[in-house]
Amino acid sequence: MEAVLASFIAVLGTVLGSGVTYVFQRRTTERGEHFARAEKLRQERIDAYCAYAGALLNYRRVLVQWWFVTHENRPDEDTPELQEHVYELRYAAQEAMFRVQMISDDPALVELSERILEYVTELHRAEDRDRLNDIRERSRQSVRDFIAAATPHVR
Incomplete structure (x- = not known):
């Protein structure tokens, strides 16, 4: 009888040990998967936020160029290619x-992204050089504000 009891205790210990090991391995795996998903999302956000800031700066740069071409009597530089380039960058x-907007879960950041594009697009509507400078500064600052608002989401 002692042999049966010893065998039963050994089997029970093995089963319990396997069960506990399974639970710990499962938690470790879930934690690892959660970390991997969070890191992938973080990298995708970094890519998206940087791409947006870069696209805004390129669009802003070509709009300023287009403004100077159209407002400072350079008709030879106002080509269909320049206008097409403006549209492509927009x-x-x-x-x-x-x-x-698809990757962010912050409504304020989504709203800011729309507002910045509106600010940058206003550049070509400036009536004079002073207004252009005001819009340039506001759009430059709004890109900085976007980066500052996006940074906590990728840390």
């Missing part, structure tokens, strides 16, 4: 904005 900025 579409690139919009696409990057949509990516930010």
Whole structure:
């Protein structure tokens, strides 16, 4: 009888040990998967936020160039290619904005991304050089504000 009891205790200990090991391994695996998902999302956010800021700066740069061409009597530089380039960069900025909106879970950041694109787009509507400088500074600061608002989401 002692042999049966000893065998039963050994089997029970083995089963309990296996069960406990399974629980710990499962938790470790879940923790690892959670970390991997969080890190992937973090990297995707970094990529999206950087791409949007870069697209805004490129769009902003070409709008300023277009403003000088159209407002400072340079008709030979106001080509269909320049206008097409402006539109391409606007579409690139919009696409990057949509990516930010899809990946961000912060409504304030989504709203800020839309507002910044509006500020940058206003550049070509400036009536004079003073207004252009005001809009340039506001759009430059709004890009900085976007980076500052996005930074906590990737730390």
